[in-house]
Amino acid sequence: MAERFDLLSDIHQQKMHWYIQVYVIRKYEVPSYDDRSVINSIDMILQDSQGGRIHSSIPKKLMSTWGPRIKEFSMYNMKNFVIMDKRPKVRASQIRWTLSFCNRTEVHEFDLPAFPLEPFTFRTIPEILDPAVVTESELFGK
Structure with a gap:
C-alpha cells in the first residue's frame, strides 16, 4: 500500500501529525542578532510534489543532530514538527506557518526520480520592477 503524504498547503495548527515528502x-x-559570528538556527525552504513551499527551522539545540544530515536539493520524508505561526521578515513562501524541528522530528532521505523539482521562479525584468508582482517581503512571488 502506498504511503499518504500531506501537502504543504494543507498544513495548519489544528492537526498535530503531519507526514510530508519534500525537496x-x-x-x-x-x-544571532547579538553576535553575527554565532549561528542561531538552520533554516530551510521545503517544496512538495505540487510545488508548495514552506519555511522550516532547526533550532540551535538540534543543529548538531540535523544540520549535517540534511542537504540542499535532496529529498526527504519528514514528520513530527512543531507548527509555528511565525512569519519571518522576508518570507520564502505564501504559507503562513513555519515547521520547527523538535526532539521527536523524524527525517528519512529517499530518491524518487519522478518527484518534480522547481527550485527557481524566474521573472522578466519588467516583472521584477513591478511592485504588484514582487514585493520586498518575499523571496518568491506567485
Whole structure:
C-alpha cells in the first residue's frame, strides 16, 4: 500500500501529525542578532510534489543532530514538527506557518526520480520592477 503524504498547503495548527515528502530547495544558517559570528538556527525552504513551499527551522539545540544530515536539493520524508505561526521578515513562501524541528522530528532521505523539482521562479525584468508582482517581503512571488 502506498504511503499518504500531506501537502504543504494543507498544513495548519489544528492537526498535530503531519507526514510530508519534500525537496530541500534552500538551506542556510541564521546568525544571532547579538553576535553575527554565532549561528542561531538552520533554516530551510521545503517544496512538495505540487510545488508548495514552506519555511522550516532547526533550532540551535538540534543543529548538531540535523544540520549535517540534511542537504540542499535532496529529498526527504519528514514528520513530527512543531507548527509555528511565525512569519519571518522576508518570507520564502505564501504559507503562513513555519515547521520547527523538535526532539521527536523524524527525517528519512529517499530518491524518487519522478518527484518534480522547481527550485527557481524566474521573472522578466519588467516583472521584477513591478511592485504588484514582487514585493520586498518575499523571496518568491506567485
